[in-house]
Amino acid sequence: MPDEQPIDAFDPRFPDRGTEQDDVDRKRNLVQSRGPGPNPDDPKVRILRLAIPALAAAAILVIGAVFFQGLQPSGATTVVIGHVEAVRDAVAERPRRVCLNDNNPCAWITEFDGLLHAFNTNGPLPEEYGRLGVAWCPSSGWFGANSTGSRWDQHGQLAEGPSPRSLDRFTLTVENDGDVVVDFASLTAGRAEWQVEEVRPPDGPACDEIPFERDPDLDLQP
Incomplete structure (x- = not known):
């Protein structure tokens, strides 16, 4: 006699049989539709x-x-640019430029009020960045950015243009042995436009477009 014991839970002869749909429904986790996607x-x-x-x-x-x-400059950030007397002689008639590792950042070395100063050649605005970002006008003695039209006087004070402040300055020190050192990792922000009390007049005609200089760098032989 054949074995009629049901072997499938869904066999009609199985007393507690369910349906395939019931089994599927038990495994479903229905969620509310949130729309397409x-x-x-x-x-x-x-x-x-x-x-x-x-x-x-x-x-x-x-x-x-x-x-x-x-x-940020990598490696050494200080540059010995020469002996103080030689530097003063070199910038007596006009500013001279020095750079860190012959690359940006660079500084304009100038002297006034008996002190040497190192103005950043990167202007305050992004358009004024670069070793030629801030140039020097030989006829007026003012600094300026051709890219924006900003102008600064002989002391780096903002004179005109869209720049928000005066020229930034790198720390410049004179060592005990007389060497002049510029620290390109130490920068002091220039005065804001509203802090500038007096602008020095230009020494001569203004430069509508500051001419490119081929040899503005300070090059003192050791």
């Missing part, structure tokens, strides 16, 4: 919602770190 309750969607902002934040941090690291 990916289901926001899908684990993959939830992971993406967390991963994308995290990756974006990490990218911003990396870009910011690279940017600010690029603004």
